[in-house]
Amino acid sequence: MRTATIHPRTLGYLGRALSLEYSAVQQYMTQAGLADAWGLKDAADRLRREVVEELQHAERLVKRMLGLGVAPNASQLRPAGVARNLVDLLLQDQALEAEIVALYHEATEFCRRIGDVENAAFFEGLLREEQHHAGEIDAWLKSLGVAPDGGRDDRAYF
Numbered sequence: 001m002r003t004a005t006i007h008p009r010t011l012g013y014l015g016r017a018l019s020l021e022y023s024a025v026q027q028y029m030t031q032a033g034l035a036d037a038w039g040l041k042d043a044a045d046r047l048r049r050e051v052v053e054e055l056q057h058a059e060r061l062v063k064r065m066l067g068l069g070v071a072p073n074a075s076q077l078r079p080a081g082v083a084r085n086l087v088d089l090l091l092q093d094q095a096l097e098a099e100i101v102a103l104y105h106e107a108t109e110f111c112r113r114i115g116d117v118e119n120a121a122f123f124e125g126l127l128r129e130e131q132h133h134a135g136e137i138d139a140w141l142k143s144l145g146v147a148p149d150g151g152r153d154d155r156a157y158f
Contacts, residue, residue, distance in 0.1 A: 006068050010119050013107035014065050015073055017126070020100050021058040023078035025051055027096060030080035031089045043086055046140075050093075053133065057126060064122060090141050097134040104130055 028050040035044035058074075065072045081092030104127035111120035 006070075006119070007114055007116065010107070010111060010114075010116060011065075011068070011070060013103065013110070013123070014061060014068075014070075015075070016103055017100075017107070017123075018058060018061045018065070018072055018074040019076045020078075020096070020103060021054050021061060022074045023080075024054040024096055024100065025058065026077060027080045027093065028054060030082060031093070034082060034089065035086065038086070040086060050133075053129075057129070060126070087141065087144055087146055090137055090144070091146070094134070094137050094141065097130060097137055101127065101130045101134055 028047045032044045032047035032051065035041075035047055062072045078096070081089060081096070083089045083092065104123050107123040108120050108127055111117075111123060
């Protein structure tokens with residue numbers, strides 16, 4: 001078992017990451033259902049693709065944890081974000097993705113500081129993917145008339 005050589009804080013980052021990725025799966029799945037109910041098929045399809053992406057991240061985390069000899073444990077799932085319109089859903093997604101990006105950034109930097117090159121590279125890969133994903137949400141919001149600071153401009157957002 002390799003857990004003796006892994007810093008406990010690194011294991012904590014893995015557990016928190018798994019909780020956030022599963023929370024994202026739950027959120028995007030719920031939101032896809034809402035978008036369907038609102039007749040927004042394209043948005044629902046896009047949100048379902050996000051579910052798959054976040055599940056892939058969760059799977060990578062589970063494999064990593066098992067490879068380190070620890071049982072995966074996502075113990076703190078966040079409630080799914082619901083709202084009355086697509087923009088408000090995406091603003092919730094933006095906040096969740098920002099939290100995930102911050103966690104992966106912190107984990108990457110911590111692993112680098114302690115010389116854990118392997119886990120730093122693992123977290124950095126997830127960080128790059130989540131930064132890209134956060135950028136896609138920002139672009140989607142912009143296309144719906146939401147200013148970069150989260151405020152709305154005068155255009156319609158559906």
